[in-house]
Amino acid sequence: MKIIMLGAPGAGKGTQAKMIADQYSIPHISTGDIFRANIKNNTELGQKAKTYMDKGLLVPDELVVDLIMDRFKETDCKDGYVLDGFPRTIPQAEALDNALSAIGEKVDFAINVEVPDENIVTRMSGRRACVGCGATYHIAYNPPKAENICDRCGKDLVLRDDDKPETVQKRLSVYHEQTQPLIQYYEKKGVMKEVDGTVDMKDVFAAITAILGE
Numbered sequence: 001m002k003i004i005m006l007g008a009p010g011a012g013k014g015t016q017a018k019m020i021a022d023q024y025s026i027p028h029i030s031t032g033d034i035f036r037a038n039i040k041n042n043t044e045l046g047q048k049a050k051t052y053m054d055k056g057l058l059v060p061d062e063l064v065v066d067l068i069m070d071r072f073k074e075t076d077c078k079d080g081y082v083l084d085g086f087p088r089t090i091p092q093a094e095a096l097d098n099a100l101s102a103i104g105e106k107v108d109f110a111i112n113v114e115v116p117d118e119n120i121v122t123r124m125s126g127r128r129a130c131v132g133c134g135a136t137y138h139i140a141y142n143p144p145k146a147e148n149i150c151d152r153c154g155k156d157l158v159l160r161d162d163d164k165p166e167t168v169q170k171r172l173s174v175y176h177e178q179t180q181p182l183i184q185y186y187e188k189k190g191v192m193k194e195v196d197g198t199v200d201m202k203d204v205f206a207a208i209t210a211i212l213g214e
């Protein structure tokens with residue numbers, strides 16, 4: 001099963017993608033997580049990506065497409081995957097379609113997690129990410145057991161640089177301009193599904209499993 005998560009930054013794509021990956025035993029592939037791991041390890045790719053990410057801009061398509069195509073070659077992708085944060089532009093979606101049709105496959109579901117802009121700022125200013133394992137929390141909606149400490153690995157939780165309010169506004173406008181057109185793109189392909197992302201995360205997940213089936 002090949003699933004794409006769509007939605008504004010902070011809509012809950014990553015939160016739901018992790019649950020989908022567990023439930024359906026497929027890998028969760030987040031291009032944002034891959035870039036952050038590269039930044040942490042100070043790779044050349046990480047240094048390039050950081051200049052865009054810190055400004056709230058998208059990393060150029062060619063860098064992202066090369067990276068994801070390499071990721072698809074890994075054996076854990078053989079039964080599908082849930083993509084979180086890719087594609088984010090029409091050229092990225094076309095690159096994915098071309099790669100899949102070359103092997104006689106296609107995207108099965110594109111799930112749009114719908115959250116209005118006014119809720120997004122609260123979501124992102126309260127998001128905390130673990131510096132160790134990348135797990136995400138929210139100070140009000142999904143707090144860790146001990147303040148600023150990851151439940152899973154015990155490392156510190158931090159506010160992402162690009163979750164600062166001034167960058168969030170930029171990311172939202174980039175989303176509306178460059179990523180939102182993908183909703184129509186996948187509607188035309190007949191795979192677009194929408195869920196209300198403003199309800200409790202368990203209820204969002206229940207709506208998603210109703211779409212994906214058992």
Ligand code: ADP
Nearest residue numbers: 010011012013014015123127137138141200201
């Ligand atoms: P995305 O991957 O779309 O950027 P995340 O999954 O990281 O978004 O979620 C953004 C923030 O909102 C996180 O702090 C997360 O804990 C919180 N969150 C996710 N889903 C919900 C929800 N349904 N209700 C309230 N908060 C949520």
Ligand code: AMP
Nearest residue numbers: 031032052053057058059064085086088
């Ligand atoms: P995310 O963790 O998905 O919110 O992504 C964080 C940042 O990484 C984005 O704001 C972009 O700068 C960059 N990024 C992640 N995925 C992509 C993508 N598919 N295309 C371009 N930039 C991306």
